[in-house]
Amino acid sequence: MNVSRRHFKSHPLKSAAILFAFVLPVCFTGAIQAQERHTLTIQEAIQIAGRENIGLKQSLNKVSSGRLAARQSEENFLPNLSASLSGSKELFKSYDPLTDKTSGQTSRMLNASVSSNVNIFNGFGDAASLKRDRLLYKALGKSAQRQRQSVIFQTISQFLQTVLSKAFIGIEKENLGAEQKQLNQIEEFRKAGNRSLADVLQQKADIAKAELGLLEAARNYETGKLQLFQILGRKPPDNTEIVSPNVDSLLSVLTAQHPEHLTGEALGLRPDVISREMQIKAAKEQVWVNKSGYWPSVSFSVNGGSNYRSLNKYGGFSDQLLNFNPYVSAGISVSLPLFDRFRTQNGVENAEIQVSNQLLSLKDLTLGAAYEIQKALLDYKTALQQRAAAKSQLKYAKEALEISETRYRVGSLTYVELAQVRAKFLTASYDYAQTNHNLLIKGMAIYFYRGDMNPILSLLK
Known part of the structure; x- marks a missing residue:
């Protein structure tokens, strides 16, 4: 114990440094915790x-x-509104009785339509x-x-x-x-x-x-x-x-x-x-x-569209769609319930x-x-x-x-x-x-x- 006391007395700066090394982290940690407190x-x-x-x-x-x-x-x-577009290609054979020959042909078709329906009652x-x-x-x-x-x-x-x-x-x-x-x-x-x-x-x-x-x-x-x-x-x-x-x-x-x-x-x-x-x-x-x-329920519907067929000899693509083949239809549908199994x-x-x-x-x-x-x-x-x-x-x-x-x-x-x-x-x-x-x-x-x-x-x- 006497040696220990003489040791500390002979190194005052070292003792202060040790004390500072312990105290500073504690103070710094406390400061951080204080800052983080919500x-x-x-x-x-x-x-x-x-x-x-x-x-x-x-x-x-x-x-x-x-x-x-x-x-x-x-x-x-x-009203609802829907449009549809479909295309197809057909390959078939045709027979000519005059020449007694069979030939292959290709047909291309395109259909476009628009329909709408609205409930009236x-x-x-x-x-x-x-x-x-x-x-x-x-x-x-x-x-x-x-x-x-x-x-x-x-x-x-x-x-x-x-x-x-x-x-x-x-x-x-x-x-x-x-x-x-x-x-x-x-x-x-x-x-x-x-x-x-x-x-x-x-x-x-x-x-x-x-x-x-x-x-x-x-x-x-x-x-x-x-x-x-x-x-x-x-x-x-x-x-x-x-x-x-x-x-x-x-x-x-x-x-x-x-x-x-x-x-x-x-x-x-x-x-x-x-x-x-x-x-x-x-x-x-x-x-x-x-x-x-x-x-009873009453609804009104309208449909319109056109089509194109490549084998049609009258008119090209735009003529068939816009001039020759367009169609429009409209109708009223009435449905009367008679028996719906209660x-x-x-x-x-x-x-x-x-x-x-x-x-x-x-x-x-x-x-x-x-x-x-x-x-x-x-x-x-x-x-x-x-x-x-x-x-x-x-x-x-x-x-x-x-x-x-x-x-x-x-x-x-x-x-x-x-x-x-x-x-x-x-x-x-x-x-x-x-x-x-x-x-x-x-x-x-x-x-x-x-x-x-x-x-x-x-x-x-």
């Missing part, structure tokens, strides 16, 4: 979810598909199909709107849950610091002969328990971030830090709006209810589509059954929506009371802890009794943080179940 606010999370949520993208794709179906129904009123089937597809397109748009609302609410709920997990980390850190401070006091008391070794060991055990609580809170926070990014439809980047909004400020604004006074009869705002009503109208139009099979009748009855099912689905949806709104109102009122009770609990638990710590220092309280009071204070801290976030989410849930997200988005701006 932050995420609740407004950014909402924007990302609106762009990249997988379920929402699929819903928007359905809207695009419905738009194409509606456009196709509009274009079914247009098909029992109003095309008109009903157009109305049906337009209604279904609008219904899909409303369903996508409700899907967007659901994604936004899920994002907000999970974001606030992750913020709550982050708040629990702060509570656990504060508890760990208080336990460490208490250990220092107990060790000082033991040195003075006022505390036993058992108190010191028990306090160290409580510190280990507090460290476990901190690790669990940190794990829950990281798990919450993973669940949040799953909703966002994005792979979570490393070192992402959730920026906590001012929950107290949000609660002040929310409670000032008094959402508990909103009536539950607001189903007309729900996009999913509106979508179901449009689907019922579309199902009724499908009945008319199927009834069109009872009616296909039309069965189709109409099946469509009417679908209308009945849609009506039942609407009733089930409206009942469910009314229940959700009433339950959200009840949950919010309960959350208000729970928050007030948790606030009082935290206040009294904090005062009890301060008194108990004073009594323990003067020896009028045992360690076990002090530990029980501290545990109650920790529980009260958890409960108060939980009730704050719960009240915020329950208040927003009222607007969500009513189908009105504007108050929520305005609150979070």
